[in-house]
Amino acid sequence: QVQLVESGGGVVQPGRSLRLSCEASGFTFNSYGMHWVRQAPGKGLEWVAVIWYDGSNKYYEDSVKGRFTISRDNSKNTLYLQMSSLRAEDTAVYYCAREGEALVGGFDIWGQGTMVTVSS
Amino acid sequence: SYELTQPPSVSVSPGQTARITCSADALSKKFAYWYQQKPGQAPVLLIYKDTERPSGIPERFSGSTSGTTVTLTITGAQAEDEADYYCQSADSSGTWVFGGGTKLTVL
Secondary structure, three states: OEEEEEOOOOOOOOOOOOOEEEEEOOOOOOHHOEEEEOOOOOOOEEEEEEOOOOOOOOEEOOHHOEEEEEEEEEEOOEEEEOOOOOOHHHOOOEEEEEEEEOOOOOOEEEOOOOOEEOOO | OOOOOOOEEEEEOOOOEEEEEEEEEHHHHHOOEEEEEEOOOOOOOEEEEEOEEEOOOOOOEEEEEEEEEEEEEEEOOOOHHEEEEEEEOOOOOOEEOOOOOOOEEEE
């Protein structure tokens, strides 16, 4: 079935780096834009980044610009988020999400999330 | 980018109608999307392009729009509808934004 599975979360010290992965299955991965969305403990959803279906365009939320890099490997059906210079305020559950087809839009498929804790 | 404004909380009695609003000037030109999130779970797309409901979403969920405000309406709210609800829209710069979320209490 259509599925997204995140991995790579954990506890990391401030200033260090971490790479998240999101493996897709059950759909044609290279036909869809993909997003990262995060949710700090007890807080709301925050959009983080998007990458177009072919990787040609990437956009970021202002607070992660220059520190986070979104990428994808369509041959491996996998989305990535490389996070560097991590801060305490980056602590959150990170979700990957599929952007629906043009007739739908929105984020129609979500992973279960992976927790990132930035702490010394 | 811009902000989407939602009320922090809404309460409704079982069987009654709940309305959750989301406001921003940009919504007069941009589509809105609605998500439901229950504790410990990933969000679920409830409404797309202001008023459309994905397959599998109960008919009691509906969306409407008027000017700079979009509204999620739950007609005949059930206990299982108690959750956090988020509106979302896209910026013309390629970025996206979520509203702050509304906690719906059914009591």
